[in-house]
Structure formats: C-alpha cells, structure tokens
Amino acid sequence: MHIVVLAKVVPDYEVPASDFELADSRAHKRYKRMMGLYDENAIESGVQLKEKYSSTLTIVSYGNKDDIPVLRKAVAMGCDKLLLVTGSSDDASVIAANLKMALDSLGDVDLVLAGQQSADMDRGLVHGMLAEKLGFVFIPQIAGIEYLDGQWKVTQNTETGIRELECREKAVLSITSVPENVPRIPAVRSIFAAKKKAVDILPAIEDKAMPVDEVSVEIPKMESVCEFLPAEDDIAETAKILLRRLREERYI
Amino acid sequence: MKTLIIEMIEPKRLGELVTVSREFCEKPDIVAVGSGQIPGSFAKAYQVEDTVASNLISDLASLILKEGYEIILLSASTLGSGIAAPLSIKLSAPVVSEVIGIKPELVVERPLYGGKAVATYKLKKMPAVLTIRRKYFEAADLQGFTESKLLGSDGKKVELITEREEKAEGIPLEDAEVIVSGGRGIGGAENFPILQTLADLFNGAVGASRGAVDEGWAKPTQQVGQTGKIVAPGVYFAVGISGASQHLAGIANAKCVVAINKDEEANIFKRARFGVVSDYKKIVPVLIETLKEEG
Numbered sequence: 099m100h101i102v103v104l105a106k107v108v109p110d111y112e113v114p115a116s117d118f119e120l121a122d123s124r125a126h127k128r129y130k131r132m133m134g135l136y137d138e139n140a141i142e143s144g145v146q147l148k149e150k151y152s153s154t155l156t157i158v159s160y161g162n163k164d165d166i167p168v169l170r171k172a173v174a175m176g177c178d179k180l181l182l183v184t185g186s187s188d189d190a191s192v193i194a195a196n197l198k199m200a201l202d203s204l205g206d207v208d209l210v211l212a213g214q215q216s217a218d219m220d221r222g223l224v225h226g227m228l229a230e231k232l233g234f235v236f237i238p239q240i241a242g243i244e245y246l247d248g249q250w251k252v253t254q255n256t257e258t259g260i261r262e263l264e265c266r267e268k269a270v271l272s273i274t275s276v277p278e279n280v281p282r283i284p285a286v287r288s289i290f291a292a293k294k295k296a297v298d299i300l301p302a303i304e305d306k307a308m309p310v311d312e313v314s315v316e317i318p319k320m321e322s323v324c325e326f327l328p329a330e331d332d333i334a335e336t337a338k339i340l341l342r343r344l345r346e347e348r349y350i
Numbered sequence: 351m352k353t354l355i356i357e358m359i360e361p362k363r364l365g366e367l368v369t370v371s372r373e374f375c376e377k378p379d380i381v382a383v384g385s386g387q388i389p390g391s392f393a394k395a396y397q398v399e400d401t402v403a404s405n406l407i408s409d410l411a412s413l414i415l416k417e418g419y420e421i422i423l424l425s426a427s428t429l430g431s432g433i434a435a436p437l438s439i440k441l442s443a444p445v446v447s448e449v450i451g452i453k454p455e456l457v458v459e460r461p462l463y464g465g466k467a468v469a470t471y472k473l474k475k476m477p478a479v480l481t482i483r484r485k486y487f488e489a490a491d492l493q494g495f496t497e498s499k500l501l502g503s504d505g506k507k508v509e510l511i512t513e514r515e516e517k518a519e520g521i522p523l524e525d526a527e528v529i530v531s532g533g534r535g536i537g538g539a540e541n542f543p544i545l546q547t548l549a550d551l552f553n554g555a556v557g558a559s560r561g562a563v564d565e566g567w568a569k570p571t572q573q574v575g576q577t578g579k580i581v582a583p584g585v586y587f588a589v590g591i592s593g594a595s596q597h598l599a600g601i602a603n604a605k606c607v608v609a610i611n612k613d614e615e616a617n618i619f620k621r622a623r624f625g626v627v628s629d630y631k632k633i634v635p636v637l638i639e640t641l642k643e644e645g
C-alpha cells in the first residue's frame with residue numbers, strides 16, 4: 099500500500115493580528131516558516147496507517163526549495179520519502195494540477211491524505227480538485243481511517259456529529275483534528291536522520307489559472323475597546339460589576 | 351443570473367443561501383439534499399436523498415450544464431466542501447470558498463491567513479461555484495414549501511454506514527444567545543462542567559477552542575472558529591482562550607465578548623468588550639454564586 103500525504107509550508111499561523119503585516123498582498127517574509135497545522139494532523143494519520151499496515155508513506159509538496167528543511171519534519175515523524183514540485187502559484191487549480199503530475203510520477207498511489215485547510219489560504223479546495231483530476235473519490239473532514247476487506251472505512255466529523263463511511267475506490271481524504279491525530283514530536287535522533295534523507299525535486303508544469311482575479315488583500319482593523327474590570331482583591335465585586343455592566347448595555 | 355442553491359434541508363442554512371442568492375437573481379432554483387419537505391419558495395426544486403457529497407458530483411454537474419446555471423451556491427459545511435472543489439473541476443468553473451462578503455458585479459470577499467486578512471476577488475467566468483461561510487448573512491424567512499422532482503443518482507461510490515448526531519443537552523451552540531467557551535487554559539475535562547453550570551444559568555451553551563478539543567476535553571462539534579462553528583451570540587465568554595485569529599474567525603459577529611484569562615497580554619483582550627485578568631477558577635464560581643443568589 100502506498101499512501102501520499104500532501105503538506106504545505108506556510109508563514110507562522112500563530113502570529114497575532116496586531117503583529118501581522120502584508121507585503122505584495124501576501125504575509126511579510128519575516129515570519130517563521132512552518133508546516134500547516136492540519137497538514138501535521140494528516141502526516142500523523144499517515145504515519146499511524148504506515149505503522150498499522152506497513153505501507154509506504156510519501157510526502158508530496160508544491161512550493162519553494164527553501165522550505166525543504168521544514169518539510170523534513172515529516173520524515174522525522176515517520177515518512178519514507180519527500181517529493182517537492184517547485185513552484186510559486188497560489189491558484190488552487192494550478193497547485194492541484196502540479197500535485198497530480200507528482201502523483202502520476204509515483205504511479206501506484208492507493209490513498210492521498212491532506213489537511214482540511216491550509217494554514218495560510220483558509221480555503222480547503224486543493225485536495226478536492228486534485229481528487230477530481232485524478233479520478234479519485236474525495237471525502238472531507240476525516241477523523242479516523244481503517245482498511246478492511248478491501249475498502250476504506252472512515253469516520254467523518256460533520257457539524258452535527260459523526261458519520262461512518264465506506265469506500266472501495268482510491269480516495270483523497272482531508273483530515274480534521276482530533277485528539278487521536280495530534281502530531282507526535284519527533285525524537286532528536288529522527289530529526290538528525292531526516293536531515294540526510296534525499297529529496298526528489300520536480301519542476302512545475304504549466305497550467306491555466308482559474309478565471310478569478312484577486313483584486314486586493316487587506317488587513318481589517320480590529321478596534322480594541324476592552325474595559326478591564328478590577329480583579330485584584332475583591333473578586334465577588336468584580337463578578338457583580340461584570341453582570342451589572344452586561345445588563346446596562348443590554349447584552350443579557 | 352440563473353442561480354442554483356445546493357443545500358441540506360435545514361431552514362437556517364437554506365435561509366442564508368436564499369439571502370445570498372438575492373444578489374444574483376429574484377428566485378433561485380434548488381437541489382435539496384436529504385429527505386422531507388423543502389421550505390421556502392423556489393423557481394424549480396430538485397431533491398436527492400443521498401447526503402454523501404462524493405455520490406452527487408456527476409449528477410449535479412450534468413444538471414448544471416443542462417439547465418445553464420451561472421451561479422452555484424453552497425454553504426461552507428461538510429456537504430459544501432465535499433462538493434464545491436470537485437464540481438468546479440468537472441465544470442471547469444472558478445470556485446471561491448468561505449465567502450464572507452458579496453459586492454456588485456461578481457466581486458466576492460473571503461478571509462486569508464487565519465482571518466487576519468480579507469481578500470477580494472472578481473469572478474471572470476460562469477458558471478462559478480461559491481461556498482458561503484455560515485452566519486455572515488441573515489437567514490431569509492422561508493414561507494411555504496416547494497414541490498420537488500427527484501434527481502437521479504448513478505451509483506454510489508461511498509456508502510454511508512452509520513450517522514450519529516452529537517446532541518448536546520439544551521440549546522444548540524449556533525442558536526444560543528449566551529455562549530461560554532473554554533480553551534486549553536481550562537486544564538482538564540473535569541473542569542468543563544463548571545462552564546456548563548454558568549451557561550445553564552444564562553440558558554446558553556458551551557463551546558470550546560481547538561486547543562480544548564485537541565486535548566479531548568470537549569467534542570469536535572463544540573469547536574468554535576474558522577474550522578469549527580461560526581457563532582453570533584449576544585454574549586460570548588472566552589475562558590482560558592488565548593484568542594488566536596482562527597478562533598476569533600468564529601466569533602466575528604458576536605456582540606459582546608467577555609474575556610477571562612490570567613495573561614493580560616493574551617490576544618483575546620483585543621477582541622473583548624469586557625476583560626477580567628484572573629484565574630478562571632476564582633471568578634467563574636463567584637459568577638455562578640452571584641447569578642444563583644439573584645435567582
């Protein structure tokens with residue numbers, strides 16, 4: 099069994115709004131680069147499947163060579179191989195076309211995992227597009243995966259609860275976060291070993307971008323109006339003031 | 351413009367999409383997903399009982415091409431995100447997901463960078479597929495019902511084996527006027543019931559940050575934020591929550607945020623109307639006592 103996990107390196111997603119700035123409509127280059135959070139959930143899910151079914155696990159990414167050191171974290175977590183397509187488009191369809199090209203080059207992929215949403219674009223489109231381009235089934239928001247009697251048995255977290263689904267075909271699954279796929283912290287030894295691992299690099303292919311123009315990107319103003327209530331000595335008084343203020347302003 | 355709504359039969363979700371559709375047409379058509387009567391008045395209604403997105407893509411694509419729909423509206427939900435991207439490839443259509451604003455002449459807005467930025471796009475070709483973020487548009491009042499035609503389904507790729515609703519006691523999170531949410535600062539599952547007690551006194555509901563859900567202290571259906579529930583209550587208590595932008599994305603339309611956090615530098619205070627810098631274990635029990643005394 100050959101499992102592929104799609105991973106994307108992004109600017110630090112924990113930078114607070116007050117420190118966040120743009121340059122050319124994208125996050126300023128000064129922010130630290132890191133693996134997307136849901137992508138790490140997907141890698142963790144992939145590593146667990148590898149451990150359970152002795153599968154081969156390949157990380158595929160589309161992006162910049164400078165981010166290879168960050169991608170190596172996936173190897174340290176337990177992936178066998180890294181494959182990077184070098185390119186810089188943010189267009190979901192272009193990214194999906196390039197990922198398809200990379201998967202075609204691998205040839206024998208049975209299952210593709212991806213994060214539910216990237217930690218910079220907030221959109222959750224690339225994996226579903228890739229699935230359609232590959233002719234695979236796409237199922238979003240997956241929290242658990244098993245392979246039984248020749249089919250994938252997956253659990254999906256919906257807005258209202260949990261579903262169990264079965265699928266016989268090759269699939270692209272987007273992975274949501276649950277306590278069971280909180281990413282492991284790789285051992286120092288694995289981190290060093292990962293540094294020596296070769297990375298396969300493919301140049302990007304040309305593909306038409308979607309007929310959508312990005313007109314502008316702006317940072318909305320967040321106005322700080324917080325009224326701090328005194329909470330040092332008399333906490334009972336603080337509680338009373340809070341309730342009074344909420345009533346005065348007719349919130350409750 | 352010829353507009354098609356694709357949505358589960360759920361009045362609020364449908365209502366929000368009907369509101370959005372008015373930017374494009376007078377009366378939209380609908381593909382209603384699931385069973386039951388279709389509330390509201392639509393020009394033409396189709397119904398499909400299968401609620402698994404991947405089983406619907408081919409039939410939806412054929413219908414859209416046959417009828418010449420120009421705008422396809424879904425909500426940014428499990429169903430919507432399962433349909434939108436594959437459908438856009440099948441139709442060679444542009445797709446914009448998680449839309450939070452619509453302007454004239456096919457200009458739409460959506461967040462970037464965990465909601466720290468907003469991007470504006472212009473659609474240049476039809477049909478176009480949009481998924482709409484919940485709670486950003488007022489739900490239209492749906493009068494009456496529309497008769498529907500059954501939409502065929504050519505073979506299941508994915509089989510739904512079981513479905514379990516996570517029913518919380520009391521009022522649903524999205525409908526609550528008061529929400530008490532706990533984060534990683536709550537420290538353990540055993541500490542969540544105290545938040546429930548506070549919520550109950552307001553006839554409210556308990557939410558959580560991704561931090562608390564990842565720890566297993568709260569259910570995934572309780573997660574509030576960009577990838578959880580979008581809520582717009584009158585009062586939102588953020589207890590032991592740092593206020594990451596992805597969490598704030600879920601409460602953009604909350605009227606009053608009360609932050610209880612022991613770190614006065616926590617980002618949540620930048621979004622809060624009222625702030626209490628304190629260990630929640632001190633203030634929350636006192637709040638409960640005071641409310642009980644007042645009856």
Ligand SMILES: Cc1cc2nc3c(=O)[nH]c(=O)nc-3n(C[C@H](O)[C@H](O)[C@H](O)COP(=O)(O)OP(=O)(O)OC[C@H]3O[C@@H](n4cnc5c(N)ncnc54)[C@H](O)[C@@H]3O)c2cc1C
Pocket residue numbers: 111112134135136215216217464532533534535536558559560561562573574575576577578579589590591592593594595596597600610611612613616628629630631
């Ligand atoms: C693509 C993406 C999507 C995401 N979607 C979501 C989402 O939908 N919802 C979401 O919530 N997050 C989401 N996140 C995660 C988000 O970035 C944060 O990691 C998360 O919100 C942090 O949770 P937290 O505030 O509970 O934990 P922390 O950031 O660890 O904060 C805990 C807070 O508790 C305070 N505290 C500790 N002890 C006490 C005490 N005794 N009394 C009072 N205060 C105390 C601390 O001072 C701290 O501020 C997403 C991230 C990504 C990358």
